[in-house]
Amino acid sequence: MTTVRAAITQTTWTGDKASMLDKHEQFARDAAAQGAQAVCFQELFYGPYFGITQDKKYYAYAEPADGPIVQRFAAVAKELGTVMVLPIYEEQQTGVYYNTAVLVDADGAVLGKYRKNHIPHVEKFWEKFYFRPGNLGYPVFDTAVGKVGMYICYDRHFPEGWRELGLNGAHMVFNPNATKPGLSNRLWEIEQPAAAVANGYFVLAPNRVGLEDNEYGDQAVNFYGTSQVVDPRGNYVGALGSGEHEELLVRDLDLEMVRQMRDDWQFYRDRRPDTYGEIVEP
Numbered sequence: 214m215t216t217v218r219a220a221i222t223q224t225t226w227t228g229d230k231a232s233m234l235d236k237h238e239q240f241a242r243d244a245a246a247q248g249a250q251a252v253c254f255q256e257l258f259y260g261p262y263f264g265i266t267q268d269k270k271y272y273a274y275a276e277p278a279d280g281p282i283v284q285r286f287a288a289v290a291k292e293l294g295t296v297m298v299l300p301i302y303e304e305q306q307t308g309v310y311y312n313t314a315v316l317v318d319a320d321g322a323v324l325g326k327y328r329k330n331h332i333p334h335v336e337k338f339w340e341k342f343y344f345r346p347g348n349l350g351y352p353v354f355d356t357a358v359g360k361v362g363m364y365i366c367y368d369r370h371f372p373e374g375w376r377e378l379g380l381n382g383a384h385m386v387f388n389p390n391a392t393k394p395g396l397s398n399r400l401w402e403i404e405q406p407a408a409a410v411a412n413g414y415f416v417l418a419p420n421r422v423g424l425e426d427n428e429y430g431d432q433a434v435n436f437y438g439t440s441q442v443v444d445p446r447g448n449y450v451g452a453l454g455s456g457e458h459e460e461l462l463v464r465d466l467d468l469e470m471v472r473q474m475r476d477d478w479q480f481y482r483d484r485r486p487d488t489y490g491e492i493v494e495p
Contacts, residue, residue, distance in 0.1 A: 217358045217466045219385070220244035220252040223440045224459040225423030226261040230274070233259045234282065238289055240461055245293040247463045250319070251358045253298035253387040255419045255440075256366050257312070260302065261428040262391040262421060262436070264333075267342040275304035278326050283315050291321025296356045298363060300389040302343070303328070312344045312365055314389060319357035327352060327363040331371050337393070337434055340367070351377035359468055362386040362414075369404050369418070372411065373492065379412035379481070384471045386412075390420040393434040401439065406447035413475040415450075415466050416443045422459065442466070445474035 222240045227233055237254050244252045256262070259282060263271035276282060283299055290297045296319050303313035303326070312329035328347030332340045351374055353362045362383035368374050369388055378386050386408075392401060405416045422438030440454035442464040450464045475481060 218248045220249040220463045221417050221419035223422045223438045226425040228427045245295050251296035255421050256300045256389040256391040261425050264338045264340045265429050267339045275302040275310045278303050287317045287321045290317045294319045296358050298387045314363040324354045329365040331368045333367045353381040353383045360384045364388045366390040375408040385415040388418040392420050405443045409443040410447040413445045445470045
């Protein structure tokens with residue numbers, strides 16, 4: 214294994230899709246200029262976080278997983294030689310939509326996608342109005358930077374998916390978010406480190422930041438940023454992202470730590486799936 218330089222980004226809704234796309238392309242270019250070999254954007258990166266309301270107009274943000282946005286960033290990935298995680302609003306067909314992360318390799322090849330499995334439906338997170346639950350399991354992909362898995366926002370509250378990604382071979386998991394103050398604050402501090410330790414891999418979790426009142430006025434929530442990269446021992450790699458401002462975080466991941474952690478703590482050897490039947494009972 215080796216050291217991988219990876220980047221995650223956090224920003225606020227600018228007010229229009231075109232400028233968000235341009236902003237994130239610039240993030241990718243800035244990350245590559247700093248030597249980043251992989252970059253992951255925040256959840257639903259090119260739009261507002263529209264789960265704040267239930268409004269059919271936001272269905273227009275959905276497009277196919279091989280549509281213009283993915284094609285644009287796949288070309289950028291190839292140009293820069295950078296692996297990209299693209300969290301999009303996916304249209305499988307008219308009226309069938311998913312919250313999806315598309316994975317593009319450093320040569321511009323689209324390797325596959327993950328569809329958010331756990332869909333919340335609570336105040337200002339009305340996601341069941343917009344998304345069907347994922348149906349692709351917990352895939353892990355071989356990339357130019359190693360074995361990559363993806364998990365999306367509300368998924369992080371469910372340890373079963375984190376473990377599935379580990380069992381499927383992940384050495385790093387990207388977890389794009391749109392997380393606001395309230396019940397989640399303490400969970401945000403502990404869930405990514407807990408998942409990283411329990412599964413012996415790196416967790417990279419970008420979060421939105423700032424107030425999207427240019428879209429929602431008084432209904433807007435103030436996303437708290439503090440994007441984080443966590444190593445397999447549960448420690449932050451570098452400082453947390455800002456709680457108020459746009460930021461590009463670039464961090465070095467010593468992938469040898471994956472082997473070291475798993476050799477020191479034999480959680481995969483000592484797990485007892487034969488005793489866990491009740492957790493998969495409906």
